[in-house]
Amino acid sequence: MDYQYVAYNNDKKLIKGKLVAPSEERAVAQMVTLGYQVISIKPLSSIRKITKSLDISFTSQVKPKEVIMFSRQLAILLESGIDIVTAIDLFKSQATNKVFKKMLEELVADLRAGNSFSTALGKFPKIFSTMYCRTIAAGEQSGNLDTVLKRMAEYMERTASAAKKVKGALTYPTIVIAVSVVVVAILVFFVMPTFTSLYDSLGAKMPTITKILMDSAKWAAHYGVYILLVLAGAVIGTVLYIRTPTGRTNWDRLMLRLPVIGPIVQLNELSRCCRTIAMLIKVGLPLPDILTMCIQSSGNKIMVQSLSDLKQDMLNGEGLAAPMSKRPIFLPLMVQMAAVGEKTGNLANTLTTVADSYETDSDDKTMTATGLLQPALTIGMAVVVGFIVVAMISAMYGVYGQLGN
Numbered sequence: 001m002d003y004q005y006v007a008y009n010n011d012k013k014l015i016k017g018k019l020v021a022p023s024e025e026r027a028v029a030q031m032v033t034l035g036y037q038v039i040s041i042k043p044l045s046s047i048r049k050i051t052k053s054l055d056i057s058f059t060s061q062v063k064p065k066e067v068i069m070f071s072r073q074l075a076i077l078l079e080s081g082i083d084i085v086t087a088i089d090l091f092k093s094q095a096t097n098k099v100f101k102k103m104l105e106e107l108v109a110d111l112r113a114g115n116s117f118s119t120a121l122g123k124f125p126k127i128f129s130t131m132y133c134r135t136i137a138a139g140e141q142s143g144n145l146d147t148v149l150k151r152m153a154e155y156m157e158r159t160a161s162a163a164k165k166v167k168g169a170l171t172y173p174t175i176v177i178a179v180s181v182v183v184v185a186i187l188v189f190f191v192m193p194t195f196t197s198l199y200d201s202l203g204a205k206m207p208t209i210t211k212i213l214m215d216s217a218k219w220a221a222h223y224g225v226y227i228l229l230v231l232a233g234a235v236i237g238t239v240l241y242i243r244t245p246t247g248r249t250n251w252d253r254l255m256l257r258l259p260v261i262g263p264i265v266q267l268n269e270l271s272r273c274c275r276t277i278a279m280l281i282k283v284g285l286p287l288p289d290i291l292t293m294c295i296q297s298s299g300n301k302i303m304v305q306s307l308s309d310l311k312q313d314m315l316n317g318e319g320l321a322a323p324m325s326k327r328p329i330f331l332p333l334m335v336q337m338a339a340v341g342e343k344t345g346n347l348a349n350t351l352t353t354v355a356d357s358y359e360t361d362s363d364d365k366t367m368t369a370t371g372l373l374q375p376a377l378t379i380g381m382a383v384v385v386g387f388i389v390v391a392m393i394s395a396m397y398g399v400y401g402q403l404g405n
Contacts, residue, residue: 003027003043004113007036016112061099062127068156070100075149084145085111103127116140131276131293138283148283155279158359162268165363173373180381187388189224192217195392210395213388249301256302256329260369264362269303270334271358274351281348288315303329320347333357 003024006016015036021027024041031038070091077087085108092104103124110120118137121128128136132152139148192214206214220227241247256262273294280290291311298304306329313323321339324330337354341347 003041005031005036005041006039007031008039010035016109018113062097062103064156064160066097066100067127067132068153068160071149071153071156075146075153078146078149084117117145129297131280131297134285134289134293135280135283138285142284151279151282155275158275159272162271162359162362165366170370173370173377176374176377176381180377180384183381184384184388187385188217188220192388193221195395207391207394209387210391213391245301249305252301252303255300260365264365264369265300266329266331267358267362267365269298269300270329270331271355271362273298273303273307274334274355274358278348278351278355281351287320306330331358 002018003021004016004018005027009015019027019030021030024043027041028038031041073091074084074087077090078084082090088104088108088111092101092108095101095104106123107117107120110123111117116137118133118140121136122133135148135152136145139145142148195214242251255265258265276294276297277287277290280293281287285293288311291307291314295304295307295311298307306327309327310320310323310330313326314320319342321335321342324335324338334351334354337350338347341350344350
């Protein structure tokens with residue numbers, strides 16, 4: 001059985017490592033024979049179970065900004081000449097997130113046991129992506145780990161910033177739609193029935209607009225539960241369909257073809273792809289591996305398929321720009337700059353320029369779309385509420401007129 005130990009060696013230094021022994025007693029005996037003072041020794045299987053349970057808990061408790069901060073600060077410490085174990089120990093002492101702190105303890109233990117930094121990070125795939133681990137491995141091999149950590153921090157920061165901008169742009173329209181639905185629901189299910197009962201008791205003849213509104217309110221009140229069930233069923237059915245391979249492909253194709261949203265989605269996907277390729281080229285990874293990571297990091301199935309075909313054509317000797325030009329998802333600027341980068345041997349910088357351009361274009365389109373959507377939603381809400389108010393006021397005047405006669 002494999003055991004992991006913590007002990008003092010002959011020089012009274014704390015060491016950690018692994019050994020194979022038939023039992024824990026025999027493992028301790030081996031350590032004593034070597035002159036080590038054993039502090040603790042545990043079966044490796046139990047340690048793996050602990051690591052696995054920690055990995056599950058990390059999913060929702062470690063935020064991307066913590067990984068960004070970790071990468072940036074670790075790079076600074078390494079630049080200053082501090083070894084990686086001491087640097088992580090220093091970062092661990094300042095960590096406020098208990099789960100993240102436990103993960104750092106596991107990293108330190110693995111490093112002291114002789115594992116590489118990238119291998120230790122690979123035990124936490126839900127925090128550190130495959131691309132992150134591969135990039136760190138390349139940095140370890142080239143001796144530029146601090147530089148690679150900085151680039152990863154900048155890359156993750158850019159990606160998080162783009163997602164935050166989209167989320168922020170959609171916040172106001174979502175709030176307006178939610179408020180509109182609540183206001184209309186209150187008017188239809190609580191206010192309208194009161195007026196309807198009053199007018200029915202008076203036996204007054206209602207204007208056509210008011211009659212239509214009241215009949216609609218009665219119908220909604222009577223069949224409202226069924227309508228909600230149908231809508232809920234439609235939403236659940238759509239979500240389940242999207243989770244299927246065919247459904248996800250069709251959904252992603254639809255997102256790219258929508259009039260306003262489609263260009264924004266396409267620009268975001270292309271800017272992320274360009275920035276990933278540029279960053280990984282600077283790190284020193286080969287282009288086929290880079291495209292594999294782009295495929296793994298993309299969330300759009302159409303983009304995944306296009307990148308997979310692009311990789312295959314590139315492996316067949318067609319280069320990068322030529323296969324791009326065959327596929328409409330890759331916009332002309334990206335194709336032209338990729339061709340220039342291939343000719344000049346400066347592909348990383350040219351694609352970084354494309355990524356910056358697409359991000360700016362995406363931000364402009366997003367702001368324009370939300371700028372048009374906000375007044376449209378406000379006007380729509382005003383029209384619906386205004387229609388209800390006018391219908392009720394005209395009915396009140398009609399009742400007063402009939403009572404006066």
